[in-house]
Amino acid sequence: GESVGLHLPTLSVQEGDNSIINCAYSNSASDYFIWYKQESGKGPQFIIDIRSNMDKRQGQRVTVLLNKTVKHLSLQIAATQPGDSAVYFCAENEGGADGLTFGKGTHLIIQP
């Protein structure tokens, strides 16, 4: 069935570098996308969201890019810090459907 997935299970970056976490989705009816950060033993925490009528949205140190043509979503984290170490999930909402469907997650590891 259609689902949201991630390309890489683990991403290792140097502290201070920019991180880019990718996500592919297959449901063309999806019209809302969201990134969550989940630290070990905790619940997912909202980072940023984007609707399908946009292709870019910026927050504090984070940017989400949406390419509907190739069904691709990315999260960019600027100047990665040790506190950014976590698993990052993209999730999508199919228009009119209830609840979020999560991708597999990417574990971001920060190297000193």
Added chain:
Amino acid sequence: DAMVIQNPRYQVTQFGKPVTLSCSQTLNHNVMYWYQQKSSQAPKLLFHYYDKDFNNEADTPDNFQSRRPNTSFCFLDIRSPGLGDAAMYLCATSARRANTEAFFGQGTRLTVV
């Protein structure tokens, strides 16, 4: 400041013994969700309530039930836990049914022995 509160944080239950997990919210949101998250996997939606209207996902086993006695509280009942039900159970709320952020609690880690 806690908005979605799950109790307990850790629960150990015996194989086959019914167990109930609790969730409360201070956001006054209409929608409450229960997700199951197994180790190194993504959260998977089990069911949700829109107000008092219960919505079950097609592949959620009958072993999982839920109750929502009022806006603030929602319970997850596992009637006969199996070893495969060991997981993190996440409660979440949202103001609307779709196209909106869901606010998650810290989860309950369930161990089945």
